[in-house]
Amino acid sequence: MLKQISRSFGSLLALCLFASSLAPAQANQSTPHTPLHPPLAPRVDGQFSSGEPASSNLSQQLPPLKAVLLVGPIDDDSGSWTTQEKQNMDLAAAELQANGVSVFSFYTPNNDWNQIKAAADGAHFLFYRGHGVYWSAMPHPIVGGFALKNKFVSSDNIRSDLHLAPHAIVMLYGCFTAGSSGNDTTSLDNAEARRRVAQYSDPFFDIGAAGYYANWFGDAFQKFVRYLFQGMTLAQAYEAFYDFNSATVERSMHPDHPALSMWLDKDYWYNPLPQYNNAFAGMPEQTLAGLFPFNSFYMPVISR
Numbered sequence: 144m145l146k147q148i149s150r151s152f153g154s155l156l157a158l159c160l161f162a163s164s165l166a167p168a169q170a171n172q173s174t175p176h177t178p179l180h181p182p183l184a185p186r187v188d189g190q191f192s193s194g195e196p197a198s199s200n201l202s203q204q205l206p207p208l209k210a211v212l213l214v215g216p217i218d219d220d221s222g223s224w225t226t227q228e229k230q231n232m233d234l235a236a237a238e239l240q241a242n243g244v245s246v247f248s249f250y251t252p253n254n255d256w257n258q259i260k261a262a263a264d265g266a267h268f269l270f271y272r273g274h275g276v277y278w279s280a281m282p283h284p285i286v287g288g289f290a291l292k293n294k295f296v297s298s299d300n301i302r303s304d305l306h307l308a309p310h311a312i313v314m315l316y317g318c319f320t321a322g323s324s325g326n327d328t329t330s331l332d333n334a335e336a337r338r339r340v341a342q343y344s345d346p347f348f349d350i351g352a353a354g355y356y357a358n359w360f361g362d363a364f365q366k367f368v369r370y371l372f373q374g375m376t377l378a379q380a381y382e383a384f385y386d387f388n389s390a391t392v393e394r395s396m397h398p399d400h401p402a403l404s405m406w407l408d409k410d411y412w413y414n415p416l417p418q419y420n421n422a423f424a425g426m427p428e429q430t431l432a433g434l435f436p437f438n439s440f441y442m443p444v445i446s447r
Contacts, residue, residue: 175288175295177274178318178325181217181224182420184359184386185412196234196241196365199372203243206437208267209308210239211259214250215273215290225251227361228272228316235270235314235364242372244268254292260304267308267435270364275318275343281326283335286319287343301346310353310426310434312371314364319343320357322407322419329416333393336407336419341398344424348400353377353434354425359418360386371431378427381406386421397424 214232217224229250236246247262249255251273263269276295277284287298296304318324320343322336344355354377356367363384370380381387387408397403408421426434 173278173285175276175278175290175297177276177290180325181274181317182321182323182325182359182418184361184420196237197369197372198241198243199374201242201372201374201431204432205243205435208239208244208435209262209265210236210244210246210268210270211263211266212236212246212248212250213254213259213269213271213273213289213291214248215254215271216251216292217273220252220292231316231361232270232272232364234362235368238365238368238372239268242368251292254294256291256294256296256300256304259291264306265308266311268312268314268368269305269307269347270314272316272364275320275324277319277324282329283338284319285342286339287346290317298342298346302349305350307347307350307352308435309351310429311347311351312354312356312377312434313344313347313352314356314358314367315343316358316363321359321422322409323417327416331417331419333407336409337393337395337398337405340405340407340419340422340424344397344405345399348397348403348424352425353429355423356381357422358384358386359420360384363421374430374432376428376430377423377425378404381421381423381427384421386410400424 212232214229217228236248239246249259271289274290276288276290277286279285289296319339322339323331347355366384367380370383392406392408394406397405403425404427405424407419409417409419412418
């Protein structure tokens, strides 16, 4: 079922698409670029307020958990959009902390990669909000990584530099992470959306992650965390989010990790073009208790 949005949102998205068309149309191979604007999601019927963070008894059954939260600059370090994404990430941080998770936040301009790498050693959750990165020409670009303050982090950087806990949970907000981007000017088909999500998620699965969520809504990370600590499986947490639609979701297996599921959901917010804006990949039947049991608690190796 198509979701209806206001005329004002359509105008704003049209402006974003027009503005993004002013950026260089071509990107050189292996040169990082970001769309002018990250994805924008409207308020939809059925969306509920974020409310106070909720704790659950499940946290008492888990080992000590750690999360690393990254927010990159969108419209400079303190622009209105960047500020909003910091606030959106704060929602997730509060939810994690309410469930006993130690949180390490790196919000622009505090984006030092060496500090992030150290904090991420053994982390069970890694969240990012910011620009998506593409490394070759549109409309079928190489995609992946983070756009941090003064540094583009590539997929290979993620593979070589991050040592997360086994079965970590990753959540991303940015262009390409769920499929669509702010500089798509033609309809995105399923094959291209799947390719982008597979490419963006691939380095995290290469280093042992169990779950990958990508979503455009500001409170999505908070809600996914809440559902997971309520004991839901990774699949149930994805499907419990208010924008999930069983009629539009496209289910398949991850092309680069065929043992893992990959699900893409979409909306029609601008003309007839679908926006792929809500993705999941990973082990759908797993729970936090199954992923992080006490007897396999990951202790990082300390260099001497």
